[in-house]
Each structure stands twice: as structure tokens, then as C-alpha cells.
Amino acid sequence: MRIPFNKPWLAGDEMKYIRQAVEGGHLSGNGPFTQRCHRFFEERYHFKKVLLTTSCTDALEMCALLLDIQPGDEVIVPSYTFVSTALAFVRQGATIVFADSRPDHPGMDETVLESLITPRTKVIVPVHYAGVACDMEVIMAIADKYNIFVVEDAAHAMESFYNGRSLGGIGHLACFSFHETKNVQCGEGGMLVINDARFVDRAEIIWEKGTNRAAFFRGEVDKYGWVSMGSSFLPSDLSAAFLLAQLEQLEEIQRRRVALWHWYDDHVEELLDGYQYSMPVIPDYATVNGHAYYVVCDTAQERDRMLRGLKQRGIHAVFHYLQLEKSYFMKQRQNSTHCPQSQRYTQCLVRLPFYMGLEETIKKELFNTLKAGF
Numbered sequence: 001m002r003i004p005f006n007k008p009w010l011a012g013d014e015m016k017y018i019r020q021a022v023e024g025g026h027l028s029g030n031g032p033f034t035q036r037c038h039r040f041f042e043e044r045y046h047f048k049k050v051l052l053t054t055s056c057t058d059a060l061e062m063c064a065l066l067l068d069i070q071p072g073d074e075v076i077v078p079s080y081t082f083v084s085t086a087l088a089f090v091r092q093g094a095t096i097v098f099a100d101s102r103p104d105h106p107g108m109d110e111t112v113l114e115s116l117i118t119p120r121t122k123v124i125v126p127v128h129y130a131g132v133a134c135d136m137e138v139i140m141a142i143a144d145k146y147n148i149f150v151v152e153d154a155a156h157a158m159e160s161f162y163n164g165r166s167l168g169g170i171g172h173l174a175c176f177s178f179h180e181t182k183n184v185q186c187g188e189g190g191m192l193v194i195n196d197a198r199f200v201d202r203a204e205i206i207w208e209k210g211t212n213r214a215a216f217f218r219g220e221v222d223k224y225g226w227v228s229m230g231s232s233f234l235p236s237d238l239s240a241a242f243l244l245a246q247l248e249q250l251e252e253i254q255r256r257r258v259a260l261w262h263w264y265d266d267h268v269e270e271l272l273d274g275y276q277y278s279m280p281v282i283p284d285y286a287t288v289n290g291h292a293y294y295v296v297c298d299t300a301q302e303r304d305r306m307l308r309g310l311k312q313r314g315i316h317a318v319f320h321y322l323q324l325e326k327s328y329f330m331k332q333r334q335n336s337t338h339c340p341q342s343q344r345y346t347q348c349l350v351r352l353p354f355y356m357g358l359e360e361t362i363k364k365e366l367f368n369t370l371k372a373g374f
């Protein structure tokens with residue numbers, strides 16, 4: 001394909017920082033580069049406490065441990081999301097209750113939430129799809145009313161806002177991803193955000209294999225040992241070194257990605273002329289962070305026709321996700337619910353190529369090749 005769906009971008013200082021980490025001799029987790037990344041997020045977004053993890057999946061698993069999810073506990077997860085959003089809680093024995101998407105947006109439909117709550121509901125996990133905020137005020141009010149925790153899956157949501165508030169800073173806990181396909185990346189990586197102070201100390205212990213080593217390194221305890229459940233959730237300082245180089249270019253990354261999103265939004269009608277689809281809707285309370293651009297075709301047949309048409313022009317557009325309640329795994333575990341909007345996005349959504357550097361390609365050829373085809 002001439003135009004791939006994604007291309008990882010390098011900020012420039014990744015190798016320099018990795019070399020510094022190697023020469024500095026601290027290669028394992030929670031080293032100087034990890035701490036610089038932590039400071040970056042705590043200062044920029046005023047998050048109370050953050051911990052880098054090896055993935056967003058890991059950060060979600062940490063949430064399931066922190067919230068002490070037990071077999072039979074219910075966790076409300078959107079049907080239309082990546083596997084990890086549900087899997088992290090299933091590992092602790094949770095029953096997943098699937099929430100449908102909004103008719104105008106793939107994000108969780110907050111108006112169906114209250115009807116899904118039972119005495120066993122412990123957590124709601126909104127996913128800010130394509131970086132567009134869920135209606136967090138409504139979701140937090142419902143969570144307060146029923147004494148339920150909120151974990152934001154903010155994998156797409158770096159540098160995006162809900163009524164001026166940073167996504168990832170609203171729920172009790174939040175998880176980000178630095179996978180190669182996300183706005184800021186280090187190959188595989190993630191981050192847990194702890195907004196509720198009650199979880200800070202235990203989060204650090206779970207992060208460090210159930211030990212109080214982080215407190216020991218700060219000189220707060222005179223020996224460290226096994227004090228709780230946990231795992232090895234912390235990334236090598238080499239990953240943090242790579243990530244820091246990206247974070248230092250965040251303004252540039254966001255400026256260019258948001259511009260690309262608006263370019264698509266201004267030109268998509270021209271580019272996709274002849275197809276039946278609708279454009280993304282951004283609610284008033286949400287912002288665009290340039291994570292992804294998608295359109296929703298009127299039918300599954302139209303989606304396939306669009307993907308084929310783009311492919312013939314060397315453009316790799318993709319579809320995702322496959323509604324989780326209809327997955328092989330979920331169908332074996334529990335009765336399927338019906339989420340008609342999620343089914344529609346599963347069958348009809350198309351994501352267009354989106355990566356740093358695509359601007360130049362667009363100027364050179366995307367516009368012409370696309371136009372020539374219609």
C-alpha cells in the first residue's frame with residue numbers, strides 16, 4: 001500500500017535518551033527517565049499521581065487489583081471497545097455488563113447506564129473513543145449516586161478535554177496507552193493515573209510486585225518486603241527514555257495531528273464523494289485531539305465497498321472493533337446482550353490512515369489519487 005494505516009513517528013531524541021539511560025546504568029524500572037515522565041504528566045495535567053506501565057492493558061489490570069474485583073462483581077464496559085477494557089476485569093472474575101454506544105458517537109451511551117446498574121456493580125469503564133470525551137459529568141453523577149468507581153480508559157485520549165478538564169483526570173483511576181498506534185508512543189507502553197488519593201500507596205505496591213520497594217527507595221521504610229498482591233507492571237527505563245523524547249515534542253505532535261484531523265474533516269466530502277456515510281460528531285463538551293479520523297457508512301456493504309475502493313488506490317483504511325459481547329470468548333462465558341449501536345459501528349465504521357507525516361503525503365498524492373478515482 002502506498003499509504004499505510006499507521007506509521008510510527010520518531011521525535012528525534014529517542015536514541016540519545018536511550019544511550020543516556022544505558023550509560024547511566026539504571027536500566028530496570030522506576031529509574032531517572034521514568035521519574036521524568038511521571039513529573040511531566042503530574043505537572044502538565046495536574047494528575048495527583050501517575051505510574052508508567054508496560055501497556056494500557058497492564059494499567060487496567062492494576063485497576064482491577066486496586067478495586068479488589070472479586071468473582072461475581074459486575075463491571076460496566078462499552079461493547080464497542082478494544083478487548084483489554086473488559087479483559088483486565090475478567091481476569092479477576094468480573095462479570096461484564098455491556099453498555100451500548102451513543103447513536104451519534106461510538107462512545108458509551110450515558111443514558112443507558114443507570115438501567116445496567118445492580119447491587120453487584122462495582123466499576124464503570126468509559127472509553128473516550130477517538131479521543132472524544134464521554135459525558136463524564138453524567139457518568140460521575142451516576143457513579144456517586146450508586147457508590148461505584150469510574151476507571152477512564154483514556155488509551156486514545158492524550159491531550160483531550162471534557163468541559164476544559166483533562167481526560168484521565170476525572171474518574172477515580174484512568175489508563176493511557178503508548179502503543180505504537182497512539183498519539184505518543186514507545187512501542188508498547190502505558191500509564192495508570194490515580195486521581196483518588198486513597199489508592200496512591202497501594203498502587204505503588206501493586207506496581208512493584210506486591211512489595212514496598214518504591215517507599216524503600218524514597219527512604220520512607222528501612223527495609224522492603226512482600227506486603228500485598230501485585231505483579232511486575234513497571235516498564236524498563238529504556239522505554240521511559242524513548243517516551244520522554246516523544247513527550248518533549250507533544251506540542252508539535254498535537255499541532256500536526258489536530259491539523260490533519262481538520263484537514264480530513266474539511267475534505268472528506270470531496271474525497272469520499274459517491275459513498276453513503278456520516279461524518280464524526282463532536283459533542284459541545286468534547287475536544288478533538290487528532291487521535292483518529294473515522295466515518296460511519298450507512299450499511300456494512302457500503303463499508304466494504306469503501307474499503308475496497310480505497311485499497312485499489314493504495315490507501316489502507318481499516319475497520320475495528322468487533323462488538324465484544326458477540327466475541328467467541330464472551331459467548332462462551334455469559335449470555336449475550338444486544339447492543340444495536342455497537343453492532344452498527346462494528347459493521348459500518350471506517351478509520352482512515354492517520355499518522356505524523358501523512359500531511360506531506362496528502363499534499364503530494366492522497367488528494368489527487370482519491371479524487372482521480374471518483
Ligand SMILES: *Cc1c(COP(=O)(O)O)cnc(C)c1O
Pocket residue numbers: 054055056057058081082084085127153155156176177178179188189190
Ligand atoms: C490501545 C487500546 C488499549 C490497549 O492498549 P495497550 O497499551 O496496547 O495495552 C486499551 N483500550 C483501548 C480503547 C485502546 O485503544
